[in-house]
Amino acid sequence: xxxxxxxxxxxxxxxxxxxxxxxxxxxxxxxxxxxxxxxxxxxxxxxxxxxxxxxxxxxxxxxxxxxxxxxxxxxxxxxxxxxxxxxxxxxxxxxxxxxxxxxxxxxxxxxxxxxxxxxxxxxxxxxxxxxxxxxxxxxx
Amino acid sequence: xxxxxxxxxxxxxxxxxxxxxxxxxxxxxxxxxxxxxxxxxxxxxxxxxxxxxxxxxxxxxxxxxxxxxxxxxxxxxxxxxxxxxxxxxxxxxxxxxxxxxxxxxxxxxxxxxxxxxxxxxxxxxxxxxxxxxxxxxxxxxxxxxxxxxxxxxxxxxxxxxxxxxxxxxxxxxxxxxxxxxxxxxxxxxxxxxxxxxxxxxxxxxxxxxxxxxxxxxxxxxxxxxxxxxxxxxxxxxxxxxxxxxxxxxxxxxxxxxxxxxxxxxxxxxxxxxxxxxxxxxxxxxxxxxxxxxxxxxxxxxxxxxxxxxxxxxxxxxxxxxxxxxxxxxxxxxxxxxxxxxxxxxxxxxxxxxxxxxxxxxxxxxxxxxxxxxxxxxxxxxxxxxxxxxxxxxxxxxxxxxxxxxxxxxxxxxxxxxxxxxxxxxxxxxxxxxxxxxxxxxxxxxxxxxxxxxxxxxxxxxxxxxxxxxxxxxxxxxxxxxxxxxxxxxxxxxxxxxxxxxxxxxxxxxxxxxxxxxxxxxxxxxxxxxxxxxxxxxxx
Numbered sequence: 001x002x003x004x005x006x007x008x009x010x011x012x013x014x015x016x017x018x019x020x021x022x023x024x025x026x027x028x029x030x031x032x033x034x035x036x037x038x039x040x041x042x043x044x045x046x047x048x049x050x051x052x053x054x055x056x057x058x059x060x061x062x063x064x065x066x067x068x069x070x071x072x073x074x075x076x077x078x079x080x081x082x083x084x085x086x087x088x089x090x091x092x093x094x095x096x097x098x099x100x101x102x103x104x105x106x107x108x109x110x111x112x113x114x115x116x117x118x119x120x121x122x123x124x125x126x127x128x129x130x131x132x133x134x135x136x137x138x139x140x
Numbered sequence: 141x142x143x144x145x146x147x148x149x150x151x152x153x154x155x156x157x158x159x160x161x162x163x164x165x166x167x168x169x170x171x172x173x174x175x176x177x178x179x180x181x182x183x184x185x186x187x188x189x190x191x192x193x194x195x196x197x198x199x200x201x202x203x204x205x206x207x208x209x210x211x212x213x214x215x216x217x218x219x220x221x222x223x224x225x226x227x228x229x230x231x232x233x234x235x236x237x238x239x240x241x242x243x244x245x246x247x248x249x250x251x252x253x254x255x256x257x258x259x260x261x262x263x264x265x266x267x268x269x270x271x272x273x274x275x276x277x278x279x280x281x282x283x284x285x286x287x288x289x290x291x292x293x294x295x296x297x298x299x300x301x302x303x304x305x306x307x308x309x310x311x312x313x314x315x316x317x318x319x320x321x322x323x324x325x326x327x328x329x330x331x332x333x334x335x336x337x338x339x340x341x342x343x344x345x346x347x348x349x350x351x352x353x354x355x356x357x358x359x360x361x362x363x364x365x366x367x368x369x370x371x372x373x374x375x376x377x378x379x380x381x382x383x384x385x386x387x388x389x390x391x392x393x394x395x396x397x398x399x400x401x402x403x404x405x406x407x408x409x410x411x412x413x414x415x416x417x418x419x420x421x422x423x424x425x426x427x428x429x430x431x432x433x434x435x436x437x438x439x440x441x442x443x444x445x446x447x448x449x450x451x452x453x454x455x456x457x458x459x460x461x462x463x464x465x466x467x468x469x470x471x472x473x474x475x476x477x478x479x480x481x482x483x484x485x486x487x488x489x490x491x492x493x494x495x496x497x498x499x500x501x502x503x504x505x506x507x508x509x510x511x512x513x514x515x516x517x518x519x520x521x522x523x524x525x526x527x528x529x530x531x532x533x534x535x536x537x538x539x540x541x542x543x544x545x546x547x548x549x550x551x552x553x554x555x556x557x558x559x560x561x562x563x564x565x566x567x568x569x570x571x572x573x574x575x576x577x578x579x580x581x582x583x584x585x586x587x588x589x590x591x592x593x594x595x596x597x598x599x600x601x602x603x604x605x606x607x608x609x610x611x612x613x614x615x616x617x618x619x620x621x622x623x624x625x626x627x628x629x630x631x632x633x634x635x636x637x638x639x640x641x642x643x644x645x646x647x648x649x650x651x652x653x654x655x656x657x658x659x660x661x662x663x664x665x666x667x668x669x670x671x672x673x674x675x676x677x678x679x
């Protein structure tokens with residue numbers, strides 16, 4: 001499913017209400033959410049396209065902030081589609097990921113240190129003794 | 141219908157943990173075992189932990205809700221009359237493919253709920269009866285953890301050392317020591333060292349969306365390759381429509397539909413159900429006839445009743461340092477059973493287990509679960525992301541669910557699966573005891589995180605899609621008048637029909653159930669091997 005420039009413009013407006021620029025971070029539209037970001041989202045989950053198109057059609061010609069507020073209040077499903085598309089697209093941008101310190105779910109080998117033994121951590125638990133109720137003797 | 145199948149000594153329905161454990165033991169004893177599985181092998185090529193779209197595609201390919209996933213192996217589940225939606229995975233490996241791998245033995249009191257707390261029922265076995273089987277399945281699944289947990293009787297620990305606590309775990313461990321509360325390095329079915337077919341975990345925190353590392357002890361990896369080498373016949377894409385019974389009241393085998401829609405009959409001397417707490421009663425109810433108008437093995441009317449699904453609570457804490465909680469073992473880094481046992485002063489019976497977990501990547505920081513309706517959008521967005529991402533830790537709370545015959549699985553009068561077989565319908569309401577129990581535990585979990593230094597805590601809203609643990613719908617017991625199967629999983633009504641899965645639990649415990657499901661399946665299988673010379677079979 002493809003989105004034309006007018007639909008992308010509507011998405012950009014809505015996305016910037018959700019994720020404005022600030023704290024050294026770009027706005028959603030500046031991060032390409034309505035351009036490459038949207039393309040990547042739809043390539044990964046094409047089924048989001050129809051629902052998103054419906055949201056954009058309902059938003060066309062309306063003030064973006066009012067649409068976002070209204071969706072949040074009256075149509076959680078549509079609001080969920082919009083926020084999922086916008087955040088997924090935003091955080092797929094490599095510059096955004098770098099700026100928030102997110103390097104993805106890559107591998108990190110397990111630390112071989114036995115950290116549960118440090119500072120007598122586990123000894124304290126052992127000293128407090130058993131906390132279970134044993135099987136009643138009549139049943140053993 | 142095709143009838144050319146060779147008779148099996150044992151037919152098992154379902155290739156999840158129950159079927160895998162049973163097939164292994166029975167094949168080792170020299171039995172000819174056939175397993176029918178409606179799914180296929182899990183496709184780990186679709187696990188995208190290394191891709192930028194991971195958080196987006198995880199829900200596409202690895203959704204735990206079959207109604208959302210709608211794969212060819214899935215059947216729909218009507219849950220409009222249920223407070224909790226059931227989640228499961230239909231494939232070789234069953235729900236271990238997606239489970240969080242929290243490997244919790246039940247505590248001794250879980251087997252004696254009536255005796256100790258005056259509610260529900262005792263199990264027809266004890267912790268001590270099951271202990272040797274816990275030890276064996278922990279070896280088979282490559283479980284990591286540490287012996288000596290004072291929440292359990294002394295005994296042998298799992299074969300692999302536990303995952304590290306990490307920064308968030310250390311904070312919480314120190315806090316619990318100050319509070320005098322229990323914690324222990326968590327047991328997980330996650331390899332921390334190379335172990336048989338498993339590789340060591342690399343802390344991607346993607347355990348529930350396809351473990352790309354091959355570190356998680358799901359039975360498609362731990363059991364099925366050796367089972368196939370033992371000669372077990374695994375037939376995939378085989379959806380069982382009904383069990384057949386002869387005039388002597390013995391099950392003769394199962395009618396199943398293959399993926400092309402062709403029906404087959406698989407004959408067997410003995411049939412074992414391992415299709416989970418929804419699939420198993422569904423099949424028994426589907427197998428009704430003039431002679432068995434209420435379904436098979438259902439003279440008590442208990443098949444499908446007493447459904448327990450473990451209401452699930454979550455509490456998140458925000459910290460002022462980087463805890464590395466974007467990644468980790470998910471899984472759990474530590475667990476606490478401080479409030480597991482009944483205390484009458486609390487106004488409810490039984491308890492819950494807590495598991496400390498990471499919180500994931502940036503998109504997860506924006507979702508309504510676990511963050512609730514805490515405002516994130518708009519001018520505060522970036523600040524909120526920075527507060528949450530990597531700086532949050534989460535307690536997951538498994539609440540014991542007491543049995544109630546009104547909570548049940550029935551056949552939906554209209555909804556059908558892709559083969560035209562009636563779908564299950566859930567009728568389930570959370571009890572007042574569960575609500576009280578969860579509220580108490582959420583407050584204590586909040587105190588735990590505050591003591592660990594959290595400057596803000598958030599109690600997650602209760603969400604529907606938490607029905608991971610499907611238990612109780614074919615109760616085990618000594619009395620044929622008040623239970624479906626005996627202590628060995630044998631149906632009281634039909635002597636060559638067995639149920640080994642979580643359906644047979646008399647009570648739910650407050651633990652993640654796979655350890656006990658596996659141990660129980662092994663114990664029941666052992667007994668089947670021991671008693672094989674006396675086993676009644678169809679002629």
